[in-house]
Amino acid sequence: MRLDVITIFPEYVSPLREALLGKALDRGLIQLGVHDLRDYAHDVHRSVDDSPYGGGPGMVMKPQVWGEALDAICPAEPTPRLIVPTPAGRPFTQAMAHAYAREQHLVFACGRYEGIDQRVVDAAARRMPVDEVSIGDYVLIGGEAAVLVMVEAVVRLLPGVLGNQASHEQDSFSDGLLEGPSYTRPEVWQDMPVPDVLRSGNHAAINRWRRDRALERTYHRRPELLAALPAESLDKHDRKL
Numbered sequence: 001m002r003l004d005v006i007t008i009f010p011e012y013v014s015p016l017r018e019a020l021l022g023k024a025l026d027r028g029l030i031q032l033g034v035h036d037l038r039d040y041a042h043d044v045h046r047s048v049d050d051s052p053y054g055g056g057p058g059m060v061m062k063p064q065v066w067g068e069a070l071d072a073i074c075p076a077e078p079t080p081r082l083i084v085p086t087p088a089g090r091p092f093t094q095a096m097a098h099a100y101a102r103e104q105h106l107v108f109a110c111g112r113y114e115g116i117d118q119r120v121v122d123a124a125a126r127r128m129p130v131d132e133v134s135i136g137d138y139v140l141i142g143g144e145a146a147v148l149v150m151v152e153a154v155v156r157l158l159p160g161v162l163g164n165q166a167s168h169e170q171d172s173f174s175d176g177l178l179e180g181p182s183y184t185r186p187e188v189w190q191d192m193p194v195p196d197v198l199r200s201g202n203h204a205a206i207n208r209w210r211r212d213r214a215l216e217r218t219y220h221r222r223p224e225l226l227a228a229l230p231a232e233s234l235d236k237h238d239r240k241l
């Protein structure tokens with residue numbers, strides 16, 4: 001998979017070259033390009049924004065600069081998917097992370113200020129799939145933090161990136177539920193013991209206990225996820241909880 005990130009703060013996404021993602025880069029599992037949007041601004045001040053039509057606070061990112069950047073970075077074939085983080089976007093989900101992990105080329109456009117001139121998205125959508133995506137119901141200063149979140153969620157799903165391939169198969173949301181609690185040594189810590197069932201060696205009982213804790217946690221913290229589950233995915237024991 002190739003990833004390209006367009007931003008006015010390239011150093012902000014340098015964590016993409018660290019830790020597991022950095023190892024994935026070193027091993028050639030992913031290729032990463034980080035591009036300074038100002039390289040496509042030709043005035044003396046390398047300006048990338050201007051006042052909004054219709055008035056209002058803040059500045060809007062100029063279409064010409066983005067248009068040149070996307071023309072240079074998004075090839076005609078194979079067509080990349082353009083992802084534009086924005087608070088006005090569709091919510092980013094684990095299902096979307098899985099879908100993005102199947103793409104050959106993702107390009108992330110990091111907006112700042114009051115956003116990017118809408119014609120940039122509209123023009124790009126004429127020649128490639130464009131997703132405007134939100135990572136949550138809050139407002140950031142720019143899209144860079146959202147790109148770090150999405151790239152990590154996507155790249156960890158690629159074969160070979162996680163040490164234990166099974167790790168993401170028991171992710172929260174992989175079965176529509178939140179993950180339950182986890183424990184490791186010591187057996188007792190600050191007078192709190194590890195639940196006996198986890199030390200029993202009875203894997204059927206352990207799996208049942210883990211699912212019960214996941215159902216309880218999902219019921220209390222994210223009841224809408226339970227409501228969205230297909231009826232057939234809850235067995236009669238689940239329904240008794």
Ligand SMILES: Oc1ccccc1-c1ccno1
Pocket residue numbers: 085086087111112133134135136137138139140141142143144146
């Ligand atoms: O608040 C933002 C500002 C710029 C780009 C993205 C965002 C955002 C907020 C939530 N998800 O994305």
